[in-house]
Amino acid sequence: MSILRQCRQALKNIVYGDTLLPQEFTIGLSEPQTEIAVWLHGLGAPIDVTFRHTTACCAPLIMGVSLDKEQMRTGRRRGNLSLRYYERGGEKRLLGQIKLAVKAIIPLDDSELVLFNVRGSTNYCLPKLRLWAHYLPQTYSNRKNLPKFDVKMTALELRAAIVTFIRPHPLSLVSIQSEGTENIFPMNLMGDLGKGYFAFGLKDSRLAAHQVERAGRIALSNVPLPLCSIAMKMAINHTKTSVDWEQLPFSLKTSKQFRIPVPASAPRVREMKVDQLYKIGSHTLFVARIISDEKFSDEAHVNMIHGFYQHWRLQGHKEKIRASLAEDSFNKRGLAPS
Numbered sequence: 001m002s003i004l005r006q007c008r009q010a011l012k013n014i015v016y017g018d019t020l021l022p023q024e025f026t027i028g029l030s031e032p033q034t035e036i037a038v039w040l041h042g043l044g045a046p047i048d049v050t051f052r053h054t055t056a057c058c059a060p061l062i063m064g065v066s067l068d069k070e071q072m073r074t075g076r077r078r079g080n081l082s083l084r085y086y087e088r089g090g091e092k093r094l095l096g097q098i099k100l101a102v103k104a105i106i107p108l109d110d111s112e113l114v115l116f117n118v119r120g121s122t123n124y125c126l127p128k129l130r131l132w133a134h135y136l137p138q139t140y141s142n143r144k145n146l147p148k149f150d151v152k153m154t155a156l157e158l159r160a161a162i163v164t165f166i167r168p169h170p171l172s173l174v175s176i177q178s179e180g181t182e183n184i185f186p187m188n189l190m191g192d193l194g195k196g197y198f199a200f201g202l203k204d205s206r207l208a209a210h211q212v213e214r215a216g217r218i219a220l221s222n223v224p225l226p227l228c229s230i231a232m233k234m235a236i237n238h239t240k241t242s243v244d245w246e247q248l249p250f251s252l253k254t255s256k257q258f259r260i261p262v263p264a265s266a267p268r269v270r271e272m273k274v275d276q277l278y279k280i281g282s283h284t285l286f287v288a289r290i291i292s293d294e295k296f297s298d299e300a301h302v303n304m305i306h307g308f309y310q311h312w313r314l315q316g317h318k319e320k321i322r323a324s325l326a327e328d329s330f331n332k333r334g335l336a337p338s
Helices: 004-016 129-146 155-164 207-214 225-239 307-313 320-333
Strands: 025-029 036-041 054-059 061-066 082-087 092-108 109-122 172-178 181-187 190-194 197-203 217-222 252-254 261-263 268-277 284-296 299-305
Touching: 004 129, 025 307, 025 320, 054 197, 061 082, 061 092, 061 190, 092 155, 109 155, 109 190, 109 197, 129 155, 172 207, 172 261, 181 207, 181 225, 190 299, 197 268, 207 217, 207 268, 207 284, 217 261, 225 299, 284 320, 299 307, 307 320
Parallel strands: none
Antiparallel strands: 025 299, 036 082, 054 061, 054 190, 054 284, 061 109, 082 092, 092 109, 172 181, 172 217, 190 197, 197 284, 217 268, 252 261, 268 284
């Protein structure tokens, strides 16, 4: 290695330390996840929305939170609204927060889905200097390459999106079978809304969103760890008109009521019927009713988190970080890192 390269590497080590981890990090967790609690602040007493919120759209970045009917109107506002992400165990430390402003309210029987614009965020997973060491080149790169992106997020939105991935996002496979359209593709922008409702967002520029719109129903399968690399490679199916079930590299079974093909190894399968949809910006938000929910095992399934949170989880332990990088590489590609 040349002296110049050695100097660059030494400078990188000083600036970033061991925090240069993948932005999308894969881990295995059982359901429901017990690592992170998400609370809505600003409506009087904080409200636990860990399993009642979702990312509704990326550009603009919009968060959706399900509340009991009239809770938004009768709640006594005592300050700015925010979502706060806490360590569920241990010292229950605050790891991140996102500032919110109400955009719209969608009625859901005796509850309602409140959509919020994002006004800003704070991330506590890394020290400030380390965070800004990452943010500054990311901001420069984003501005330089923004015209090439199909999802054009601002620097503010990108930083807030990182905070959303402090809460583990399950990776799932969506199966569709309707009127000659047969497809299966991965998804992670989604969340339970409680009381039998579920929401998910799909890029409007991809065929998959329009296929779901036409079909009006899906089967949603959790992805077991051994299936992770295959599921991630199936992202290309977002742009395909159809797939051949017999050519898939895994065994299939059919969902309970809709009889849609799903992975035989899926630890959980939920069938959903689309109730409402909203074309917001870069994404279409689908609000669905859960028709059936089958849980076949308690084995760990794939979740996506941000590398900043993974570093915090491992408390900077170098051996654990190296081991987790090898595991992440195997999960994504089915190969040991080169």
